[in-house]
Amino acid sequence: xxxxxxxxxxxxxxxxxxxxxxxxxxxxxxxxxxxxxxxxxxxxxxxxxxxxxxxxxxxxxxxxxxxxxxxxxxxxxxxxxxxxxxxxxxxxxxxxxxxxxxxxxxxxxxxxxxxxxxxxxxxxxxxxxxxxxxxxxxxxxxxxxxxxxxxxxxxxxxxxxxxxxxxxxxxxxxxxxxxxxxxxxxxxxxxxxxxxxxxxxxxxxxxxxxxxxxx
Amino acid sequence: xxxxxxxxxxxxxxxxxxxxxxxxxxxxxxxxxxxxxxxxxxxxxxxxxxxxxxxxxxxxxxxxxxxxxxxxxxxxxxxxxxxxxxxxxxxxxxxxxxxxxxxxxxxxxxxxxxxxxxxxxxxxxxxxxxxxxxxxxxxxxxxxxxxxxxxxxxxxxxxxxxxxxxxxxxxxxxxxxxxxxxxxxxxxxxxxxxxxxxxxxxxxxxxxxxxxxxxxxxxxxxxxxxxxxxxxxxxxxxxxxxxxxxxxxxxxxxxxxxxxxxxxxxxxxxxxxxxxxxxxxxxxxxxxxxxxxxxxxxxxxxxxxxxxxxxxxxxxxxxxxxxxxxxxxxxxxxxxxxxxxxxxxxxxxxxxxxxxxxxxxxxxxxxxxxxxxxxxxxxxxxxxxxxxxxxxxxxxxxxxxxxxxxxxxxxxxxxxxxxxxxxxxxxxxxxxxxxxxxxxxxxxxxxxxxxxxxxxxxxxxxx
Numbered sequence: 001x002x003x004x005x006x007x008x009x010x011x012x013x014x015x016x017x018x019x020x021x022x023x024x025x026x027x028x029x030x031x032x033x034x035x036x037x038x039x040x041x042x043x044x045x046x047x048x049x050x051x052x053x054x055x056x057x058x059x060x061x062x063x064x065x066x067x068x069x070x071x072x073x074x075x076x077x078x079x080x081x082x083x084x085x086x087x088x089x090x091x092x093x094x095x096x097x098x099x100x101x102x103x104x105x106x107x108x109x110x111x112x113x114x115x116x117x118x119x120x121x122x123x124x125x126x127x128x129x130x131x132x133x134x135x136x137x138x139x140x141x142x143x144x145x146x147x148x149x150x151x152x153x154x155x156x157x158x159x160x161x162x163x164x165x166x167x168x169x170x171x172x173x174x175x176x177x178x179x180x181x182x183x184x185x186x187x188x189x190x191x192x193x194x195x196x197x198x199x200x201x202x203x204x205x206x207x208x209x210x211x212x213x214x215x
Numbered sequence: 216x217x218x219x220x221x222x223x224x225x226x227x228x229x230x231x232x233x234x235x236x237x238x239x240x241x242x243x244x245x246x247x248x249x250x251x252x253x254x255x256x257x258x259x260x261x262x263x264x265x266x267x268x269x270x271x272x273x274x275x276x277x278x279x280x281x282x283x284x285x286x287x288x289x290x291x292x293x294x295x296x297x298x299x300x301x302x303x304x305x306x307x308x309x310x311x312x313x314x315x316x317x318x319x320x321x322x323x324x325x326x327x328x329x330x331x332x333x334x335x336x337x338x339x340x341x342x343x344x345x346x347x348x349x350x351x352x353x354x355x356x357x358x359x360x361x362x363x364x365x366x367x368x369x370x371x372x373x374x375x376x377x378x379x380x381x382x383x384x385x386x387x388x389x390x391x392x393x394x395x396x397x398x399x400x401x402x403x404x405x406x407x408x409x410x411x412x413x414x415x416x417x418x419x420x421x422x423x424x425x426x427x428x429x430x431x432x433x434x435x436x437x438x439x440x441x442x443x444x445x446x447x448x449x450x451x452x453x454x455x456x457x458x459x460x461x462x463x464x465x466x467x468x469x470x471x472x473x474x475x476x477x478x479x480x481x482x483x484x485x486x487x488x489x490x491x492x493x494x495x496x497x498x499x500x501x502x503x504x505x506x507x508x509x510x511x512x513x514x515x516x517x518x519x520x521x522x523x524x525x526x527x528x529x530x531x532x533x534x535x536x537x538x539x540x541x542x543x544x545x546x547x548x549x550x551x552x553x554x555x556x557x558x559x560x561x562x563x564x565x566x567x568x569x570x571x572x573x574x575x576x577x578x579x580x581x582x583x584x585x586x587x588x589x590x591x592x593x594x595x596x597x598x599x600x601x602x603x604x605x606x607x608x609x610x611x612x613x614x615x616x617x618x619x620x621x622x623x624x625x626x627x628x629x630x631x632x633x634x635x636x637x638x639x640x641x642x643x644x645x646x647x648x649x650x651x652x653x654x655x656x657x658x659x660x661x662x663x664x665x666x667x668x669x670x671x672x673x674x675x676x677x678x
Contacts, residue, residue: 033561033564033565033568034565034568034569089578091402091403091404091405093306093307093308094305094306094307095306095307095308095309096306096309096311099306099309099310104308104401104402104403105401106401106568107401107402107403107404107553108572109404109572109576109577109578110572110578111568111569111572112572115525115526116524116569116572116573119436119437119438119573119580120573120578120580122436123432123433123435123436123438123580126431126432126435126436128431128432128435128584129432129583129584130429130432130584130587130588131583131584131586131587172409172590172594173409204307204405205405205406205407205548206404206405206406206407206577207406207407208406209406209408209409209586209587209590210406210408210577210578210579210582210583210586210587211577211578211583212578212583
């Protein structure tokens with residue numbers, strides 16, 4: 001029996017407990033007039049360690065999702081969403097530092113439930129969704145992943161940053177959308193599903209011809 | 216070099232030189248001769264309901280603060296400090312009693328009057344050097360409202376807005392006065408597309424011909440039941456005053472049945488009956504036409520549609536207002552609001568908002584396919600070949616100028632203006648002929664405002 005102990009890892013840095021919470025969530029889902037059905041679960045505590053199995057599963061899920069979105073396999077994507085999903089992307093506005101808000105009141109780009117998302121997907125599956133025929137070349141870059149526990153053992157909150165590169169045609173300038181996301185993942189059966197997503201886009205004026213894409 | 220007279224002549228006979236959709240020289244003229252004069256929509260009073268509320272809106276390159284003063288009055292103030300020209304408000308919206316310039320600290324009340332001028336006495340010798348009294352942020356040369364819609368014109372001699380709108384005001388009421396309280400406006404969503412601003416304005420004004428083709432997919436997925444070709448051609452296209460639009464023909468029935476068909480609840484229908492004139496009610500009830508898209512010259516548009524927003528057979532109507540804000544010859548900022556009757560039931564407001572998001576705006580499923588076409592058109596219009604091509608915009612006319620179908624008679628249609636059933640490009644021609652009227656008329660020299668000025672022959676006196 002070896003007496004050798006594991007090499008001692010350095011003590012996890014004692015992070016300063018930030019006075020103000022950070023993250024990509026916010027009151028948007030709860031305040032939306034279309035969010036009455038949405039789960040209200042919030043994060044608890046600090047982000048999970050990067051070797052925590054829950055974080056590893058969440059990170060894995062996020063990366064797998066980007067490949068599905070890049071390939072525009074939207075029927076597969078719908079299967080990753082719970083029936084009570086709320087998918088919201090507020091309209092950001094420039095406000096004074098002390099204004100206390102930075103999004104247009106009660107206005108979003110996306111404010112979707114499963115039905116409206118399913119209609120969007122159904123449209124892409126017709127032969128007449130001209131905006132994506134020929135399709136864009138899409139690359140979702142997902143990074144800055146951190147995972148939080150919630151009061152429910154089967155639900156996790158995940159913060160990510162996403163950069164979408166969207167190129168159409170041969171010579172048109174590509175469009176770039178940068179956003180932070182807060183996701184609520186729920187364990188359903190043997191996998192995770194997305195139950196709520198808040199997308200905080202970093203532009204007040206979008207520089208893309210439409211949002212015939214998902215973030 | 217473009218021969219302007221030739222271009223305008225071609226446009227007036229319904230032959231459109233393709234390059235006008237992407238041409239630096241034309242764009243310069245539009246800026247100088249059109250957008251310097253026309254009434255332009257910038258916002259709605261409901262966006263700034265409380266004293267101190269403001270939103271900042273642009274008219275091409277000029278930024279205006281739409282501010283509700285402590286006296287409750289709405290003003291449009293040019294967003295430039297009277298001292299060194301800095302923007303005094305760098306937010307898009309908020310509530311403020313004062314705007315303070317970050318550069319040297321000059322400050323202004325929310326009605327525009329200057330209140331703070333640091334070191335006025337030391338720096339200027341007080342009023343003897345700079346007359347602070349009576350100085351105010353430059354108001355927009357003209358501002359006027361209709362049903363709470365705020366319009367600006369850079370022309371101090373612009374005609375009254377009501378006169379400019381003319382008989383289109385009749386149709387504006389369908390979108391913005393369904394009850395005595397008028398609309399609430401939410402948004403706007405803003406995004407920039409590589410397309411010329413005229414294309415959207417023309418499309419919303421009268422392009423009912425594109426609906427069955429461009430928007431096939433939204434019918435296929437059950438979002439909208441109407442655009443089928445045969446239904447669309449039974450609608451009419453009307454032009455009245457300074458605007459025009461398209462309508463759908465509704466199935467037979469009473470006024471109430473027709474309004475219910477597009478999804479209005481009875482409580483809203485009752486208010487419409489109180490609010491609208493007999494002619495306005497007859498367009499729907501007697502004649503069977505329901506307003507859909509429309510444009511007011513030059514760059515404001517409207518939509519009214521009634522999609523299915525849930526997995527049921529019910530439809531729900533929504534209204535959207537928007538402007539096609541020119542950025543350059545090949546770029547437009549779409550500024551798109553959701554509008555809803557202020558007295559509508561809360562549930563209706565929520566679902567109507569959902570209907571808007573599903574159909575129009577940055578994520579709208581109708582809109583997505585429109586913009587794809589317009590970007591492509593604009594791109595193609597930039598080259599030398601486009602200068603050789605005169606596009607035929609004469610749909611609805613025979614070669615000799617007679618109309619394929621006669622306009623509806625007063626017995627067939629109670630609305631003002633001229634309306635035709637069937638396919639036609641009447642409204643695109645109306646819009647572009649007004650455009651030609653502006654472009655051929657040079658502008659007069661604008662008057663300048665001196666900030667506490669001195670006569671031109673005064674010189675600096677050196678000790």
